[in-house]
Amino acid sequence: MKLGIGTAALLVVAGGGVALLRPGLIDGRLAPAGREVLHAVARAVLDGVLPVDAGARAAALEAHLKRVDEAIAVFPSATQAELSQLLALLGSAPGRLALAGLMTAWPQAQTSDVQRALQSMRTASLDLRQQAYHALRDLTNAAFFADPVAWPSLGYPGPVAI
Numbered sequence: 466m467k468l469g470i471g472t473a474a475l476l477v478v479a480g481g482g483v484a485l486l487r488p489g490l491i492d493g494r495l496a497p498a499g500r501e502v503l504h505a506v507a508r509a510v511l512d513g514v515l516p517v518d519a520g521a522r523a524a525a526l527e528a529h530l531k532r533v534d535e536a537i538a539v540f541p542s543a544t545q546a547e548l549s550q551l552l553a554l555l556g557s558a559p560g561r562l563a564l565a566g567l568m569t570a571w572p573q574a575q576t577s578d579v580q581r582a583l584q585s586m587r588t589a590s591l592d593l594r595q596q597a598y599h600a601l602r603d604l605t606n607a608a609f610f611a612d613p614v615a616w617p618s619l620g621y622p623g624p625v626a627i
Contacts, residue, residue: 489552493545494534498556503533503605505571509579510605514618532608548604551597564597 489499507529508515516522537545554560561567567574567582574582586598609615616623 487553487556488549489554489556490537490545490549493538493540495530495537496549496552499549499552500530501571502552502555503601504530505574505579506583506601507605507609508576509583510602511609512576512580514609514615528612528614529605529609532612533604536604536608536611548600551600555597564594 487498488496489502490496495503504526507526511529515525537548540548555564556571558570561571564586565582566585567578569575569578571579583598583602586594587602589595589598610619613623
């Protein structure tokens with residue numbers, strides 16, 4: 466337990482330092498580091514529902530990141546600050562290795578590698594890693610599936626007119 470608490474404290478301190486140098490959010494919107502992380506996470510989490518065609522897939526991911534920005538913009542400032550620290554930490558090589566166990570930078574990582582990293586976070590014994598996983602997955606799913614364009618891929622016809 467002491468190791469878990471010590472590791473969590475170290476990651477929080479490191480995350481704060483990294484966030485000052487390369488923040489995950491700037492003015493409540495994804496900074497380059499945050500975009501890299503969430504683009505890779507979206508590729509992994511949404512694999513199977515994204516378009517197969519490379520051009521359509523790229524457009525869908527860009528539209529998704531725009532919706533993520535819109536969602537983040539309405540988060541309370543404290544939530545934005547925590548998310549910025551998480552994305553900054555994951556955007557750094559040491560943070561990516563410590564939290565996600567991913568050796569390759571997010572933009573170069575294969576979808577299957579990101580999926581394994583997320584699964585490792587989901588099943589980790591360290592609560593901080595699990596919380597990071599849930600934050601990334603929940604934000605990704607909420608932003609993607611809130612868009613009516615995504616509903617047909619789920620077989621959801623949309624709300625019933627009353």
